[in-house]
Amino acid sequence: MEDKVKQKFSSYPDKIKPKMEILRDLIYEVAKNTEGVGKLEETLKWGEPAYLPSQTKSGTTVRIDWKPKSPDQIGMYVSCNTTLISTFRTMFGDDLNFEGNRAIVFPVDKPIPKKQLMICIQMALRYHLDKKT
Template sequence: MSAPGLPPDVEAAFAAFPASARAGGLALRDLVFEVAARTPEAGPISEDLRWGEPAYLTAQTRSGTTIRIGAPKTGGYGLFVNCRTSLIEEFREMAPHLRFDGRRGVLFADRDRPDRVALAMLIRAALTYHLRKA
């Protein structure tokens, strides 16, 4: 399943990314929708802005925590989750080769090609976070 068209506000947020980070951010967006399509318990995901960044939520089922895609001031791009979850701590053990931003995200340099297999595990865990914690 391919990602749906960009809502205008989300399109504007991606357009505000530095040109060097935009393709990576959009690739992460595609991966979020691909994983969501293979995760029926998450239900449909909605795409919105949270803190000015593209955000992906399981609004209908409330099965997951919000996933955000951002372009940090330090450069590159990243995939972020709520820092109050245990997701990044758990994921750090599964994929120690990646670069992390504390308890909130995974960071990539502009030139990085993200590990899609590892990131798919993180995305699926985020989309079903509340189901696992129940």
């Protein structure tokens, strides 16, 4: 983890850090097990931890964050210029909560729905590859 990302994770409140680490681990797990994605670049974009398949350019950037203005939720963000959130809504509208056309949000006091989220992460990391087919 690069220093500025480490600093960002250290800045999260103690009750938020474990959730953020779960999200980060899920992103890496999905990337490792998804054909065509390759190695991820981890950085900050808009002050948020961001993960992008830099070598293969297979997908869109996935960002995660907790914000003090919404202290009861954490989010996973994708580019609003994609159709991903619309697709996720169709697939998981009963299981996940969304914010506009850019985020899936999770209550901090509930377990993260890993099964659904892993599918969403995979679709984001393969967005450009799958869009071509």
